[in-house]
Amino acid sequence: MENYNQTSTDFILLGLFPASRIGLFLFIVIVLIFLMALIGNLSMIFLILLDTHLHTPMYFLLSQLSLIDLNYISTIVPKMVSDFLCGNKSISFIGCGVQSFFFLTLGGAEALLLTSMAYDRYVAICFPLHYPIRMCKRMCVLMITGSWILGCINSCAHTVYALHIPYCQSRAINHFFCDVPAMLTLACMDTWIYEYTIFVSTSIFLVFPFIVIAISYGQVLLALYHMHSAEGRKKAYSTCGTHLTVVTFYYAPFAYTYLCPRSFRSPTEDKALAVFYTILTPMLNPIIYSLRNKEVMGALRRLSQRLCSVKI
DSSP, X not given: XXXXXXXXXXXXXXXXXXXXXXXXXXXXXXXXXHHHHHHHHHHHHHHHHHOGGGOSHHHHHHHHHHHHHXXXXXXXXXXXXXXXXXXXXXXXXXXHHHHHHXXXXXXXXXXXXXXXXXXXXXXXXXXXGGHHHXXXXXXXXXXXXXXXXXHHHHHHHHHHHHHHSOBOSBOEESSSSOOHHHHHTTBSSOOHHHHHHHHHHHIIIIIHHHHHHHHHHHHHHHHHHHHSOHHHHHHHHHHHHHHHHHHHHHHHHHHHHHHSOGGGOOHHHHHHHHXXXXXXXXXXXXXXXXXXXXXXXXXXXHHHHHHHHHHO
């Protein structure tokens, strides 16, 4: 194994891909996923912006989810691709802090925004008459602003701590990005008190929101059971089930990584789980929320017709 002990303040990201044909194959897959996420989320943002039929609270929140996912995956993958192609795995001390800050900000904001989207569907289906009041424009702005601000505050606290603890001679982070739990393994001090703050933070931003989402979807399904025909219920169950599966892909690995004691995890396991919430979910979100949505597909057809008419 290479010796990454050094006196420089730079960190070394050991990366995700092994130096083999399998590593090259995984690299190509990740690049394709990144491009799909890039195209999918950009398309959702512009489609919602251009089509007035989608200027509703639900799609306003969805456009913000696409914006977060776009920045989220862009915080991680370009650096990882650059490291693999150039063979330079170093990242500056400040650069590591910046990457960690944006990752935690966007991760926390997405967790809270997904909760807001679940609440939006809950109100729309269970209390349709109250929907214009409960989900007015002001409420949407508050939800989005609150998600970003709380995510930023949480991220600042963790990033500042990670940048101020003393690190030992080894600066090799066994991960593909500057993840705080992976950085703590290099600390020259006992970090058990800080690990309790991670537990509290993870509970607030991941565990509780996921419980709220699960409960809200349960209430939605119960309401749909009494409102729709058997065929309508089957379709609604399929849609809700798909959404909940994607949400689980994001919350479960994220929460497990940050809640499970370090002694019960391995770096390989952490990296594999991180792929779900940093790379796969940003690609899946625009697919799930567009291909299974008649309104989005209708907006896409209208936009295509407009573009074709302009060309003619």
